């Protein structure tokens with residue numbers, strides 16, 4: 050593939066996407082949450098600051114923007130943020146949410162220029178939902194998901210983290226729910242998280258996706274691999290689609306990583322898995338530095354990229 054105007058890091062990895070965590074605030078409190086690898090902070094960037102960051106990212110060749118959190122929809126200015134990013138004409142703008150506020154925002158987000166959405170939904174069982182999220186918003190989340198489909202956000206992907214003896218038996222029901230509503234199901238392998246203070250958490254809930262994946266391979270009509278994103282496998286079954294998201298703590302994840310991140314308080318984060326090499330960005334924007342200077346700061350962040358797992 051010919052890639053013009055794309056900056057590569059020193060390991061020849063092109064920087065194609067930017068994941069911006071626009072808030073640490075969330076309206077749920079999932080037992081396993083890794084908070085997108087972010088250090089807690091109360092400072093948040095304004096829509097104009099986020100717009101400037103995306104403008105500079107576009108200049109260095111970034112094609113895709115994903116907004117995450119916390120939950121991005123707890124920000125009251127989320128539609129304005131999407132609108133400002135969309136004015137820059139990216140190839141793809143997406144967002145990851147728990148869906149609780151999606152009923153309220155889906156149409157406005159679509160109209161503002163959002164292309165697609167990932168919604169975290171680990172279960173269709175109200176009790177399990179409350180156990181995992183510590184909230185009883187299952188109906189609201191389902192309503193939000195259906196609204197996203199209705200307004201034409203496409204594809205809607207459902208992120209389902211698989212936990213041993215919690216929801217491993219629900220994959221079939223979730224797949225049917227997704228298929229019925231023309232959505233893609235992503236099965237995510239649980240990874241260890243600092244939020245889970247109990248050392249035994251991983252041992253108790255971790256469920257390797259190997260077994261599930263073998264079953265999918267047996268019944269799939271077709272299997273494809275994504276070029277980036279760690280060569281994730283996609284299984285096509287009876288007109289439905291399941292994607293497998295493996296843990297990030299391995300060398301193949303690092304080798305195919307084409308993503309740079311920005312923290313809620315405006316620092317460039319070169320690697321999901323570490324916080325000791327963040328690059329200050331927001332103070333330069335607030336001091337009115339030129340776009341050329343901001344580009345240099347981006348390049349500094351890219352130069353700090355090292356594969357976490359060799």
Ligand code: SAM
Pocket residue numbers: 075081082083084085117118119120121145146147167168169208210237238239240241242
């Ligand atoms: N609040 C939003 C949401 O619920 O989707 C966005 C933030 S959440 C940190 C982003 C994604 O990370 C969700 O799909 C969630 O399921 C996933 N995630 C969080 N902690 C995880 C863990 N320990 N293992 C695997 N996936 C995790």
